[in-house]
Amino acid sequence: MNGATSLGIAGKTARGPWVIQMPFFALRRFALTFLFLAVCSMASEAQSAFAATTLVHKKAPEFVRTDLDHKRLDLNAYRGKVVLLNFWATWCAPCQVEMPVFVAWQRRYGSRGLQIVGISMDDDPALVREASDKLKLNYPVAMGDVKLGDLYGGVLGLPMTFLIDRHGKIQAKCQGETDLGKMEIRLQSLLSSR
Amino acid sequence: MKRTRIPQLAMTAGLAALALLFGSLHCPAQYIVSGPGSALSIPQSQLIQPEALNHVLQTKGTEKPLLLQVGSHLLFDEAHIPGSVYAGAGSQPTGLQQLQSTVATLSKKKAIVLYCGCCPWNRCPNLGPAFKQLHDMGFTNVNVLYLADNLGTDWVAKGYPVERSH
Known part of the structure; x- marks a missing residue:
């Protein structure tokens, strides 16, 4: 049978x-x-008519930047991992709430293939370094720019987070305040998939 | 042949129910930036809705207010309301100094509209201090654009005009 x-x-x-x-x-x-x-x-x-909405289920736009530690940050290098790409800023209150949770997730799920990447939309890198130290960020952070914002459909409101699967495809876009419990369940689901 | 009994079916149903909750990742209001510097401190009577502002901007022959963006310069470069001026981040002392110098020579009766749209209204750290600054300087005709979520969702996505910095 x-x-x-x-x-x-x-x-x-x-x-x-x-x-x-x-x-x-x-x-x-x-x-x-x-x-x-x-x-x-x-x-x-349709949370918005941004082009970014149409990015969901499509290949995540590739980019290469230099992170705060002067290391090369290449999104493509994380292929095979689940990437949580978080656009944030030091002045963004909801971002400050999310980021300690992201630090915990990186610690908890890193061995299962999670890689969190932060992109700061601040104007002043010094403030970002200060915040990064204060928050004890355990994942790479690079400064954002207009070009990178454009690549992701216009980052015109923070926080904005993209969940990217192991194949480099965007599976979700989370804009504004996000229920972190639901986001974690999604992450777990993506981490379970091969 | 393995058999899965009711508890496992219930587990599946539970997962399905959980999945249904995924309808949106937008979460309930929490982490409100409160206090005198909060956008919540701005009187309701001083708020202008996007549709109303757009109407003012599109109507020919009317005197246009001075539009001041008081959030992130990077977000301003990405997109801003045509004709608006970047006046510094209201949450930072240097930003407030920039705002002060931007309006220094203006009549205190000058119609001004502040906007930011960096993050959800209740969490915006820039508008409250900027509004207070202008109020303390004696400006009497200051309104604030109410963007519930952010500039992208409440202005750009609605088809209202934007321009980029070059």
């Missing part, structure tokens, strides 16, 4: 009452599919 891929429900394919026929991996696949569809649903919500 080809039960490995079947998804039965009680009253149809079950052998007894309240029993369903669903191998664990099929159950997992179903759940992940549902999660993926939910992500798609969110993405299609």
Whole structure:
């Protein structure tokens, strides 16, 4: 019997009452599919008419910058990892709330393939360095610019975060204040996918 | 043949329900920037809605207010309302000094509209101090553009005109 891929429900394919026929991996696949569809649903919500909205499910625009530690920051180098790309600024109150959580996520999920990348939209790098030290950021941060903002559809409001899967494709755009609990669930989902 | 019983079905349903909650990542209001310097300190009567400002700007023959962007210079370079001037980040002392010098020679009755749009209204650190600065300087005709989320969502995405710095 080809039960490995079947998804039965009680009253149809079950052998007894309240029993369903669903191998664990099929159950997992179903759940992940549902999660993926939910992500798609969110993405299609027209939060704005920015071009960035259309970036969801497309390849993340590549960029290379020099980070605050004078190291090369190449988005393409993180292919194979799940990337949380966060546009932020020192004057952005919601950003300051998110970033300690991102530090914890980098610590918690780094070994599973998470890489957080920060792009500061500040005007003054000195303020960014100060904030980076104060927040003990454990992920690379580079200064943003108009070109980078344009690449991501116009970063005209902060915070703005993109979740990029292991294949370099943007899976979600989070703008403004974000429910970090939901974002973490999404991250976990992306980290579980290969 | 493995069998999955009700608890596992319930788990799936739970996951599905959780997924449905993903409708939007926008979260409830928290982390409000409050106090005298908050945008919340600006009187409601001094707020102007995007549609109203756009109408003023598009109507020929009317005297246009001076538009001052008091947020990030980088965001200003990305996009700003045509004719507006960058006047320094209101949250920073140097920004307030720039604002002061920008309006130094103007009549105190000059119509001025401040805007920022860097982040959600309740969290904007720039507008409150900038508005207070102009008020303390004696300006009597200052309004503030109400951008609920940010410039992108509440101005650009609505099709109102923007220009970029060159």
